[in-house]
Amino acid sequence: MSKAIDxxxxxxxxxxxxxxxxxxxANFCLRPALSDLSPQLRLPLLEAVYARFFNWVAGSVLVILLTGGFLLQQFGGGHAVWPLHAMAAIGVLMMLIFGHLRFAVFPRIRRAVQAQKWPDGARAVGTVRRLVIVNLVLGVVTIGMAVLSRGF
Ligand code: HEM
Structure with a gap:
């Protein structure tokens, strides 16, 4: 393998x-640990956590997209084995879901916290939870695709 691929x-x-x-x-440790807190404490805390985490995810998405595109090109581009195409397709879907979380759902949490509209904030946090579970499942499937691609 060339150094660039490594x-x-x-x-x-x-x-x-x-x-x-x-x-x-976020989903299995932080969120359940906060479930007993009142919305007045829980929602501002979650907003602060998501603000930081989503920046890390945005950086990761950029790195995954650039390196994934480069790797795909190195592994045959359009002629690469199908699990790599599946990885790219599911990866892009995960990125779109993240974009929706970051630019549509997260601002709802921010607005609800600022206006102290706790039921609105709790609903938006519920949406984040569901979409994070979807992305988690897709992420695990994608890692499976990476392993599968080695058998070809
Ligand atoms: C734009 C999206 C993506 C593209 C184009 C892409 C493409 C690739 C390519 C071409 C490889 C090299 C495969 C090899 O070494 O045989 C790779 C490796 C890998 N990718 Fe992705 N990927 C993307 C997103 C993701 C995502 C979202 C995940 C997981 C959540 C992921 C997990 C992995 C893993 C675990 C490997 C290591 C596989 C190995 O070395 O056997 N990828 N990716």
């Missing part, structure tokens, strides 16, 4: 680790 794969996996690992932490 470096791209390293960065690609780093991006995947930050994104998928962060979703596991």
């Amino acid at each position: 470096v791209a794969l390293f960065l690609h996996l780093l991006g995947v680790a930050v994104w998928v690992g962060g979703m596991v932490f």
